[in-house]
Amino acid sequence: MNRHRIQRLGFVLVGCASLLVTAPILLVVASIVVRGASAIDWEFLSTMPSQGMKAGGILPAIVGTLWLLGGTALICIPVGVGGAIYLAEYARDTWFTRAIRLAIVNLAGIPSIVYGLFGLGLFVLFLRLGTSILAASLTLAIMTIPVITSTSEEAIRAVPVEFRTVSASLGGTRWQGIRRIVLPQALPGIITGIILGLLRAAGETAPILFTGAAFFLPRLPRTLLDPTMALPYHLYVITTQVPGMPQQVQYGTALILLLLVLSLNVIATVIRSYFRRRRQW
Amino acid sequence: MVTDAEGLLKHKICIDNLHYSYGDEEVLKGINLDIPARAVTVLFGPAGGGKTTLLRLINRLNDMVDGTKMTGTIRLDGQDIYAPGTEISSLRRRVGMVFALPLPLPGTIRENVLYGPRLAGMKDAAQCEEILSRSLQQAAIWDEVKDRLDDAAHRLSGGQQQRLCIARSLALEPEVLLLDEPTSGLDPISTAKVEESLFALRRDYTIVIVPHSVQQAARVADYAAFFLMGELIEHGPDKQLFTAPKEPKTEEYVTGRFG
Amino acid sequence: MHNSRWSEFAVESLIRVLGFSTVGLVALIFVFLLREGLPVLSEVALPNFLGRAWYPTFGSFGILPLVLGSVLVTVTAIAIALPLGLATAVFVREVAPGWAREILKPMIEVLAGIPSVVLGFFGMTMVAPWVRQTLGTATGLTAITGSLILTYMALPTLISVAEDALDAVPKSYRDAGLAMGATQWQTIWRVIVPAARSGIVTAAMLAMGRAIGETMAVMMVTGNAARMPTEWDALLRPVRTMTATVAAEMGEVAKGSTHYHALFAIGIVLFVITFAINMTAARAIFAKRRRGGLR
Numbered sequence: 001m002n003r004h005r006i007q008r009l010g011f012v013l014v015g016c017a018s019l020l021v022t023a024p025i026l027l028v029v030a031s032i033v034v035r036g037a038s039a040i041d042w043e044f045l046s047t048m049p050s051q052g053m054k055a056g057g058i059l060p061a062i063v064g065t066l067w068l069l070g071g072t073a074l075i076c077i078p079v080g081v082g083g084a085i086y087l088a089e090y091a092r093d094t095w096f097t098r099a100i101r102l103a104i105v106n107l108a109g110i111p112s113i114v115y116g117l118f119g120l121g122l123f124v125l126f127l128r129l130g131t132s133i134l135a136a137s138l139t140l141a142i143m144t145i146p147v148i149t150s151t152s153e154e155a156i157r158a159v160p161v162e163f164r165t166v167s168a169s170l171g172g173t174r175w176q177g178i179r180r181i182v183l184p185q186a187l188p189g190i191i192t193g194i195i196l197g198l199l200r201a202a203g204e205t206a207p208i209l210f211t212g213a214a215f216f217l218p219r220l221p222r223t224l225l226d227p228t229m230a231l232p233y234h235l236y237v238i239t240t241q242v243p244g245m246p247q248q249v250q251y252g253t254a255l256i257l258l259l260l261v262l263s264l265n266v267i268a269t270v271i272r273s274y275f276r277r278r279r280q281w
Numbered sequence: 282m283v284t285d286a287e288g289l290l291k292h293k294i295c296i297d298n299l300h301y302s303y304g305d306e307e308v309l310k311g312i313n314l315d316i317p318a319r320a321v322t323v324l325f326g327p328a329g330g331g332k333t334t335l336l337r338l339i340n341r342l343n344d345m346v347d348g349t350k351m352t353g354t355i356r357l358d359g360q361d362i363y364a365p366g367t368e369i370s371s372l373r374r375r376v377g378m379v380f381a382l383p384l385p386l387p388g389t390i391r392e393n394v395l396y397g398p399r400l401a402g403m404k405d406a407a408q409c410e411e412i413l414s415r416s417l418q419q420a421a422i423w424d425e426v427k428d429r430l431d432d433a434a435h436r437l438s439g440g441q442q443q444r445l446c447i448a449r450s451l452a453l454e455p456e457v458l459l460l461d462e463p464t465s466g467l468d469p470i471s472t473a474k475v476e477e478s479l480f481a482l483r484r485d486y487t488i489v490i491v492p493h494s495v496q497q498a499a500r501v502a503d504y505a506a507f508f509l510m511g512e513l514i515e516h517g518p519d520k521q522l523f524t525a526p527k528e529p530k531t532e533e534y535v536t537g538r539f540g
Numbered sequence: 541m542h543n544s545r546w547s548e549f550a551v552e553s554l555i556r557v558l559g560f561s562t563v564g565l566v567a568l569i570f571v572f573l574l575r576e577g578l579p580v581l582s583e584v585a586l587p588n589f590l591g592r593a594w595y596p597t598f599g600s601f602g603i604l605p606l607v608l609g610s611v612l613v614t615v616t617a618i619a620i621a622l623p624l625g626l627a628t629a630v631f632v633r634e635v636a637p638g639w640a641r642e643i644l645k646p647m648i649e650v651l652a653g654i655p656s657v658v659l660g661f662f663g664m665t666m667v668a669p670w671v672r673q674t675l676g677t678a679t680g681l682t683a684i685t686g687s688l689i690l691t692y693m694a695l696p697t698l699i700s701v702a703e704d705a706l707d708a709v710p711k712s713y714r715d716a717g718l719a720m721g722a723t724q725w726q727t728i729w730r731v732i733v734p735a736a737r738s739g740i741v742t743a744a745m746l747a748m749g750r751a752i753g754e755t756m757a758v759m760m761v762t763g764n765a766a767r768m769p770t771e772w773d774a775l776l777r778p779v780r781t782m783t784a785t786v787a788a789e790m791g792e793v794a795k796g797s798t799h800y801h802a803l804f805a806i807g808i809v810l811f812v813i814t815f816a817i818n819m820t821a822a823r824a825i826f827a828k829r830r831r832g833g834l835r
Contacts, residue, residue, distance in 0.1 A: 007725035011635050017627030018636070018644055021695055025651045028662045079558050086559025090552070092347065096563075102822050103562040109746070109818035110569065110811060111753025112656075113783045117790070117807040121572040125795065142565055149562070162384050169342055170397035171374040171453060175548045180400075185387055196653075203655025206755040206783070210790050232657045232756075239661050240760060247665075254658050265653045269646065281387065281435070 029262075032254050039252025053216060053238055054246060058253055063220050064133075064228035065202060065260070068212070071137025071224065072144060072201045077194055079141070080148025084190070087149070088156035089178055108146035112206040115143045119211035134224040136212025140201040147197035148190075155189025156182060160281055188275030195268040203261050205232040215241070231257045293318035293457060293487040294339060299353035301334060303346070308334050310511040312353070320503035321479065321488045323519075325495060326534065330508035332491045333381075336459045339489065340376035341369055357457070374401060377450030381462040383442030385434035390426050393434045393445055397453040412452050420448035421478035440471020444478060451482075458482070460490040464497065476501055495535055499523045507531045573811055577804030584798060589805070594766040594780075596789070601802045603782070603809065605768045610781040612769045613683050613762065614752045617690035621751075622744050624691070625698035626733075632699070633706045634728050652696035660760030663689040668761060675776055681763035683779040689757045694747035701746055705739020706732060742824045749817040752783075753810060759784035782806045 043057055050056035083100075091097040119139030129135040159182045167177035183190075205213070213233040221228040235253045238245045294316040301309040308331045316322045324332040337343045339355060341362065354361050362372055374397065386393050394413050395403070403409060413430065417423040422444040426437070434445060443463055450458060460479070464472040479488060479501055492498040498505060505523065506516035507530075515528045526532045580589065584601050591602025632644055667688055668680025675684070709732050717727030733740070763778025766785065771777065786803050793799040 003723050003726065007723045010725045010729075011631075014627040014631040014635055017624050018631045018640075021624055021628045021692075021699070022644060022647045024692060025647050025654075027666075028654065028659065029650070031662070031666065032658070079561060082555050082558030083562055086555045090556065091559060096560075098826070099563050100559060101826065102819065103566045105822040105825075106566055106815055106818045107562060109749045109753070109814045111755065111783060111814055113753065113755040113786050114569070114573070114807050114810050114814075117576070117786065117804055118569045118572050120790070121576045121804070122568070126572070142569075145562065145565070162380070162382075163386060165342060165345070166380070166384050166386060167396070167400075168345065169340065169373055169378040169380075170400065170449065171370045172397075172400045173370055173548060175552055176400055180396075181386060199653050203653070203658070205655070205657050206787055209787055232655050235655075235657045235661060236756060236760070239657075239664060250661065254661050257655055258658055261653050261655060262650065265650060269649075 029258065032251060032258055035247070036251035036253075036255030036258075039248040040255060044252055045256075048218070049216065053242060054244070054249065058231070058234060058256065060217055060220055060229040061231045061234035061253070062256065064214075065231040065257075067133050067221060067224075067228055068137055068140060068208065068230055069198055069202055071133055072140040073194070073198055075138060075141035076144040076148055076197065076201075080145045080194070080197070081152050081190060083145070083149040084152030084156055085178065085183075088153045089174070089182070104146045104149055107142070108150070110143075112143060112204055113209075115139055115207040116209050116211060118142075119207060124211055130225060131210065131212050131214070131227045132225045133212055133221055133228050136208040136228070136230075137224075139207045139211045140204060143204070143207055144197040144201045147200060148193050151193025151196060152186070152190045155186040155193065158189065159185045163281075185279075185281075188271050192268045192272045195264050195271075199261050199264040199268070202264065203232055203257065205230075205236055208233060231260065291318045292316060293358065294489075295354075295356045295359075296335075297354045297356070299335075299338070299351070299355065301331070301338065301351045302349065304348050308511050309338075312513050314506055314513055314516055316487065316489060317504050318487050319484055321483045321490060321501050322504040322506065323498040323502040324489065324491050324506050324508055325498040326508035326514070329510070331511040332508050333461050335508075336378070336461050336489060336491060339457070339459055340373050340378055341367075342373075342378065344369065370400075374453045375455055376457040376459060377453060377455035379443070379446050379450055379458070379460045379463045381465050383439055383446055383466065385437070385442050385445055388434060389431045390434050390437070390445060391430040393449050394452050396449065401453070416448040416451040417445075419451050419478065419482060420444045421474060421481065422448060438471070440467045440474060443467060443471070443475055447475070447478060455486070457487045457489065460488065462491050462493040465493040472497075495537070499535075507534065509534075570811060573804055573808045577801055577806075577808045580798060580801035580805045583801060589802070592768055594785070596793075596799045596802065599798075601798070603802075603806060605766050606780055606782045606785050606806065607809065608769050609683070609762075609766075609779040610752055610783070612774060612779060613686045613690060613758060613781055614748060616684065616687035616775060617694055617751050618744055618748050620687065621691045621694045621698055621747060625695050625743070625747070626702055626740060628695075629699050629702035629706055630728060630733070633703050634724070634732065648696050648699055651692060656693070656754065656756040657760070659689055659693060660757035663757060663761035677776045679763060679778060681761055681778055682776050683762060683769060684775045686758045686762035686779070686781070687775070689761055690751045690754055693754055693757060694751045697750050698743050698747040701743035702736075702740050705736040705743060708739065709735045738824055742821045745817050745821045749814045749821070752817075753814055755783040755787050759787055764788065782810055786810075 045057055045062065046059055047057035048059055087100065116139065119135055123129045123135035123138050124131055163181045164177045167181050208230060212227055213230050214227040215237055217229055231253065235257055238253060239250050292315040296312050296314045299309055299312040300307065312335065324335060326332060334343065343349060355363065386396055391413060394416055395409055398409065398412055414423060417426060422441055425441060434442065437445060464475050467475065482488065483503065490501060492501065502519035505519050507514045507522065509530060515522065515526060515531045522531065523535055526535060589601050590604060591600065592604050593600040593602045594605055632641055636644065663685060668685050671677060671682060671685045672680035713731050713735055714727060717731040758781050762781065762784065764780045764784055765778035766780040769779050786806050790803050793803065
């Protein structure tokens with residue numbers, strides 16, 4: 001066989017591999033959209049579950065996930081972005097900085113269920129927060145910090161170093177340069193990172209299993225110390241723990257969760273490409 | 282150049298026995314140089330002579346570089362600028378800097394010019410407008426931008442950007458203006474405009490410039506200093522250096538035999 | 541002026557503390573796992589804990605079947621994902637026309653974002669019946685079902701790290717290969733991929749770390765039988781991973797009981813495994829970064 005024919009065959013082969021990677025993604029999304037769409041109406045989104053969750057809506061799970069997202073954001077954004085500013089602007093190349101970087105890689109790699117155990121041990125039991133939105137948000141936040149830190153650091157580093165020099169030459173202190181020039185320029189990248197981090201948190205079940213998620217609650221949570229239902233956990237419950245569940249409800253719930261995550265994904269992509277085009281350097 | 286009653290030159294910046302190294306590499310080897318007030322001093326010589334480093338030391342921009350070592354003193358109006366307790370921000374307001382490449386900050390022309398004054402706490406709108414027009418006029422760019430002060434600065438041409446950068450430094454009313462090859466990226470017409478604005482400023486400011494060619498050095502200098510491999514070979518009034526240099530190395534360089 | 545100087549000092553100090561906090565967090569996590577997990581060693585004899593039977597109700601806390609279950613599912617998943625992911629990375633970086641890249645990259649990002657439970661649900665309803673029919677197994681909830689789902693959960697990490705590795709191969713290597721008369725295809729497999737070798741290994745390791753820690757999807761599709769997966773057809777039988785065990789049982793145990801401590805001990809094992817994997821991968825990444833690019 002001639003080598004150009006081998007090349008053509010090879011290209012087709014790696015193309016097929018890519019198809020094999022992407023086709024199931026389409027299949028997952030399409031099957032859930034097709035089967036879930038009919039379940040979704042206003043009632044499904046706005047009412048409490050009834051008849052042992054086999055009928056009614058999923059309002060408490062949606063509201064719960066929003067609570068958890070808000071709580072997580074509140075904690076992980078300042079810590080994650082602060083850490084990124086430190087790493088990009090202040091840290092010198094010392095053994096301690098390397099330790100921080102290793103810690104971030106490791107935090108990002110710790111299994112989500114281990115975060116769940118940690119949250120149970122520290123927040124729920126040791127700090128006596130109980131299974132609550134607060135404990136679950138703290139757990140999710142710690143899991144999200146490394147994502148936000150590494151994407152934000154990258155965004156901050158992408159701002160040309162000359163801007164900092166110019167700011168300093170005009171009498172600006174280091175922090176003034178960061179606050180007035182670097183951060184505004186890095187903001188789109190930072191926001192993208194935050195959204196990608198929160199998107200992961202929104203879909204996680206394992207970290208909230210023992211820290212804040214409730215099987216079923218007859219009413220919406222009122223304070224941060226209440227446990228809450230959440231979309232991913234609810235999907236787990238109605239697909240594995242409740243026999244005789246109508247498939248439509250399962251697919252409907254999966255679709256809502258998927259829509260939440262995909263829309264965050266789209267927002268992140270749009271922000272990134274919009275600001276990349278408008279960048280002034 | 283400003284002289285005192287006895288006809289002696291008045292010096293703005295005095296550099297004494299300055300040694301400076303990056304790691305093991307010494308880039309300034311015992312520099313002694315007094316820079317006259319209200320005049321254009323050019324630091325010239327082949328690349329790698331330590332001119333840019335010296336400039337960056339005069340407003341302590343090299344503080345941000347790790348792994349360096351400095352001995353000797355630099356005094357501004359008799360004050361050691363490396364003395365402990367020196368307010369670096371206010372030093373940099375007194376000693377402005379223009380870089381080799383035009384580096385407009387992100388934002389509008391107005392925001393660029395007012396960046397320094399605003400950091401210094403300037404809030405009064407009328408005063409801001411005054412600073413804006415004064416410094417843009419001094420940098421000879423006012424007529425070109427006065428109708429579009431709120432346009433993005435990075436849309437200006439290279440030459441306009443560089444004059445904007447000069448205006449941005451002038452907005453702080455510095456006493457000294459350092460320019461590091463300010464025309465290296467510009468076409469001849471833009472270069473002429475930048476030099477023109479420097480010419481207009483020379484009686485009010487102490488200007489230290491690293492030129493991008495010997496020709497430019499000769500055109501703009503009141504006072505000149507020739508640097509070679511980290512050493513100050515010769516310095517003196519421009520006429521002397523460019524027409525009757527004492528050192529053979531200076532002569533070789535000025536007449537274009539090397540460099 | 542003085543006031544602003546002070547507030548600036550406060551902000552900068554805060555940022556430093558936040559920067560340091562990540563190291564503290566890793567330590568804190570490990571300390572709490574040890575605190576809740578180590579007591580199991582005084583409550584259960586070591587041979588029991590490292591034994592072949594996990595029957596907590598009867599006092600048997602042998603984690604071996606769970607460890608092997610995790611290893612089986614993970615290694616199988618990476619064995620499938622590595623060729624698939626590498627081929628995709630090669631396609632995206634070296635072969636694909638621009639428009640195909642514009643479609644592929646966002647789709648892989650979407651895959652990375654799909655929640656674990658959604659993939660688990662899909663696995664239960666679509667993949668498991670397919671496995672049962674095509675492979676003729678008694679149930680669709682088997683190790684191989686878990687591996688298939690894990691393959692797709694590992695792919696985004698694998699592809700993006702492998703892509704970076706390919707990207708870091710200097711252009712001169714490519715040019716040299718082509719200049720010597722090799723076809724593009726030959727250059728890819730004989731020059732570029734070998735040059736990116738260690739980056740690809742790193743990609744596989746990071747993906748393995750991801751896969752071994754994956755919980756919900758695996759729990760939903762592997763059948764969760766805590767038995768030694770040592771038969772030749774273990775892949776076609778139900779299996780139980782470490783992560784699934786913790787997730788399924790922690791909700792029902794009494795706090796402070798031996799069972800509770802044993803589940804935390806599994807957490808320690810998971811932590812140590814992923815820590816080791818990530819440390820090794822990070823070492824490769826940082827070492828390469830200093831030499832300019834991950835290869």
